Amino acid sequence: MRQRTIKECVILDGIGLHSGKKTCVHLKPLPANQGIRFKLPGEPSIKLSPKKVVETILCTSVDLGGTYLKTIEHLLSVLNVLFIDNILIDLKDGLEIPILDGSSKLIFDKVKKVGIIKQPFFKKAFRVTKKITVNKGDAQVSLSPVEEKVSSTFSFMIDFSKRGLTRQYYSFDLNENNYYQQIASSRTFGFAADKPALARKGLALGANTSNCLVLDHNGNALNENGVFYADECVKHKILDAIGDLYVIGNRIIGHYEANKASHALNNELLLAAIEQGALQKILFPSVSSRSSLKMMSTNPATT
Ligand SMILES: [Zn+2]
Structure with a gap:
């Protein structure tokens, strides 16, 4: 089985469940073996790992060099089920993944709509x-x-x-x-x-x-x-x-x-x-x- 990324950029915008503020992220394709990476404006991207998880009260947050991004779990749930290995989660506004309708269906639908491509490396x-x-x-x-x-x-x-x-x-x-x-x-x-x-x-x-x-x-x-x-x-x-x-x-x-x-x-x-x-x-x-x-x-x- 091959690694996968998304075919084109996916934009998620809405409000944050916890912050209540407007938030927007762009999901972008990445080459093979890059993993799941987050990027704050003007900063280099950071690869996600279990040790980067912080503040797990009512959501899962990731530490991006001292700045915490909240509520990553619904997006990750979709990436898991759709076998997406390599993706850049590029933060454009706010510090939370938008809650949308509270489920993962809209994220799933948007990712499926742009499509998923196989990459020339084996999946692990x-x-x-x-x-x-x-x-x-x-x-x-x-x-x-x-x-x-x-x-x-x-x-x-x-x-x-x-x-x-x-x-x-x-x-x-x-x-x-x-x-x-x-x-x-x-x-x-x-x-x-x-x-x-x-x-x-x-x-x-x-x-x-x-x-x-x-x-x-x-x-x-x-x-x-x-x-x-x-x-x-x-x-x-x-x-x-x-x-x-x-x-x-x-x-x-x-x-x-x-x-x-x-x-x-x-x-x-x-x-x-x-x-x-x-x-x-x-x-x-x-x-x-x-x-x-x-x-x-x-x-x-x-x-
Ligand atoms: Zn949840």
């Missing part, structure tokens, strides 16, 4: 070689090996029953069709009662029913048209996790399982998996090929 992946688990309070997240040659599965459980939102569980095998039909339209969600406290912390300043699923104290949607999926909240947590894991820059072949996990815990999981040598870098296995996997390296931190 990380294969989980042993189970890694990270806990915080009653939240838990893990990565486990899978027997299948090419399989990335996500299982998530959330339980906000104390806040009226009953337990939701969803398990999902990552591929483009499944993602578009089952995951892409799930929106960022939050409880209306939390908004004043979040606003005092400078968070969710741009949140409203046009870009979030807003829940009342009974867990019911305040949005005019209600929920998009009955289990929209847990599906959005999977959308986020697919993005959070892609800060490593390659698809992870394994089973991700989460119980009440957060962006912070997802990043801790990645760092623990790297630290404990649980991710083996391989050439992305061809689905049709019967040849054995070619091992590239045993430690992604060195690549």
Whole structure:
């Protein structure tokens, strides 16, 4: 399987969920082996990696040399599912990826519209070689090996029953069709009662029913048209996790399982998996090929 980039520039503009301010990024093609890179105006580009993730409260942010860019997870989720290896995320205005409608569907549609091109270098992946688990309070997240040659599965459980939102569980095998039909339209969600406290912390300043699923104290949607999926909240947590894991820059072949996990815990999981040598870098296995996997390296931190 070959590396991929986008065929032409994609412009994302709107407001930031947390800043509430206007923001605009241009997604641009990059040559092979460049990875996912971010660029501030007038600055050299910086390659994304798990160690560059900072400030994971209600979103995933990346440290661009002391300047933090917020809410990168929905864009990364689309890059993961569409197998995009090389891309420049060029910031034109603001320090947040626009929230758009709160889901990843509009980003997915825009990237698909310009098209994706294959590049003359082999694609790589990380294969989980042993189970890694990270806990915080009653939240838990893990990565486990899978027997299948090419399989990335996500299982998530959330339980906000104390806040009226009953337990939701969803398990999902990552591929483009499944993602578009089952995951892409799930929106960022939050409880209306939390908004004043979040606003005092400078968070969710741009949140409203046009870009979030807003829940009342009974867990019911305040949005005019209600929920998009009955289990929209847990599906959005999977959308986020697919993005959070892609800060490593390659698809992870394994089973991700989460119980009440957060962006912070997802990043801790990645760092623990790297630290404990649980991710083996391989050439992305061809689905049709019967040849054995070619091992590239045993430690992604060195690549
Ligand atoms: Zn999200």
